Amino acid sequence: MNVRLMHTNEKIAAVFAATLKLIHTNGFHGTPMSKIAQESDVAIGTIYHYFPSKDDLIFALFKHCRSILNDYIFDGIKEDFDYKASFFHVWRNFVQFYLENGRIFSFFEQFFSSPYYEKNKAEIQEPVGGQNKVLDFLQEGIDKKILKQVNVHLLVASYIGVALSTVHSIKFKDLHFSEQNMQELMEIIWDGAVNRNKNN
Amino acid sequence: MNVRLMHTNEKIAAVFAATLKLIHTNGFHGTPMSKIAQESDVAIGTIYHYFPSKDDLIFALFKHCRSILNDYIFDGIKEDFDYKASFFHVWRNFVQFYLENGRIFSFFEQFFSSPYYEKNKAEIQEPVGGQNKVLDFLQEGIDKKILKQVNVHLLVASYIGVALSTVHSIKFKDLHFSEQNMQELMEIIWDGAVNRNKNN
DNA sequence: TGCAACCGAATGAACGTTCGATTGATGCAC
DNA sequence: GTGCATCAATCGAACGTTCATTCGGTTGCA
Known part of the structure; x- marks a missing residue:
């Protein structure tokens, strides 16, 4: 067997x-x-x-890729990381995963923009690429008053949105991947997300 | 005639x-x-x-929609707007356009994620949805030292990326469109993009 | 008269899916 | 331990459908 x-x-x-x-x-x-x-x-x-049909194959492939992504992005977080360090680390992993797995990025982009996704949304439960783990992580930042006191989905949209469009820009050569660029991007998101009424 | x-x-x-x-x-x-x-x-x-072929039709439709978008997003900027007001205004227009034109949003998403776009990228010149006008606008903010002194493409990725994922979230019901949400989102992007070494 | 706009049945290629056949491993009866 | 039944895994030719595209014909303005 x-x-x-x-x-x-x-x-x-x-x-x-x-x-x-x-x-x-x-x-x-x-x-x-x-x-x-x-x-x-x-x-x-x-x-x-x-696979009973082509659709089932695509669907199974999607689930397969999503689980790979989920395993990847929260990997390597050390105990001694403070919230900001984790915030940077996860975002970086997210971008890095898609850059290292261009085929999965391509597949996800096409999958999520097809009505195929829209029709099976109910079954998919988890939103885009491990976003609910991301959501929990960002909610934690809100609860600890580190991040802005807003609807967590606003922060998810910012966090994920910038990551995706960054990968897109790199893929289409508007931007090149460099340590400095990643650092500056993370600072842009951080400065946007952070609670400015409480210095930390 | x-x-x-x-x-x-x-x-x-x-x-x-x-x-x-x-x-x-x-x-x-x-x-x-x-x-x-x-x-x-x-x-x-x-x-x-x-249209000589289906591809030509899709391509022509894309150009048509893009010009509608371009006309839309910079519309309504008043002379007396300062940079921040314009920054907010354009972003809002961008989101609003896609919300009011869900079919175009759908079409663009599918178009840009298809290899069809990748193959004809050279001919398309302008990147995603009026981004070069957006690019010029953000570059202006950098030059005036209002925005962070970084590669303009980082700011484009943030500005557009958050807008697109916001529309996506609204479309898929993770988020609902409200004045408060839009205001908070614009503040997130603004706080991220703004040059913190020079108060303005 | 010429020509652009317009029409839709016909065509051939390409597609998703089916199905009958083959293989080899497993388990049961004797 | 041999024979037999079962069944999942494998294969790819064949099927019917659907697609992008063609083409011969009609219309009506210049």
Whole structure:
């Protein structure tokens, strides 16, 4: 059973990898099942053995990628980090993840902007890329009076919004990734989010 | 000729409107030329009379929508506005435009996240939604030492990024549009962007 | 008369999905 | 330990549908 399961996983992993690659380069459009089969070296019949339909495949791939992202962004937070250090660290991880996983970024962008997402939103529960963990983290900052005393979703929109458009800018060469740029961006968000009625 | 041009415009306008509507509800995927023809009451042959291919139609629609956006966001700036007031005003217009034109927002999101955009980026010149006018405006703030002395693209990413994710949050019901929320968001961006070494 | 605007049935390619066949591992009966 | 039944995993040709695009024809203004 162990061997069989591994084998299974290899097939599925190959299908996921091929789908991600094809969607990244050709888009949702230019990614027919036939090409996924070809690219992954898994027969079409086999893909349909695991996924009832193309939509189910895409959906499963989404969940798979999201869990990878979730594992990544809160990784490496040290006990001795104060809130600001964690604020910077998570944001940086978020940007770094997407830069290192351009195919996932591409896939997410397309997934979230398709009506496909809109239709299955109820089932997806968690919003964009680990945002509810982010939401909890930002709520903590509000509760501790470190961040502005506003609706947490305003801060989420700022925190995530700037990260996403930063990755976008880097991807399309308007901006280049450098330590200084990241530092300055984090300061922009921090200065915007921080509670100015209480110095910390 | 005037009449003919008007007639032409009516057909094209109907095609544009139908395409926008279909892409909004069914996505890039579920928008075949046949349905565009049906929805717009323009024969397929006629559409192909004006646009050599479906890609050309999408491309033309994109340029059309972008010019509408550009006209909109810098509208209503009064002579007596100081920089901060303009900063707020433009951002608000930006958000408001997308909220009032949900179909265009949908279309842009899908357009920019498709490899279609990536491939034609060179021809598009102007980046996302009037960003170069925005870029000039933010550069002005840097030059006047009102905004942080950083690469202007960092500020563009913040300014636009927060606006887009705000619209997204409102669209997907995480956030509701209210005067207070908009005010607080603008303050978040302003506090982040402003040059804190020089009080103004 | 010429030409741009307009039409929609027809075409051929491409797509998602199905299905019957094959393989090999597992478990049960004897 | 041998024979047999079962079943998940695998395969890819074939199917029916849907798509972007073409083209031959009509209309009506200049």
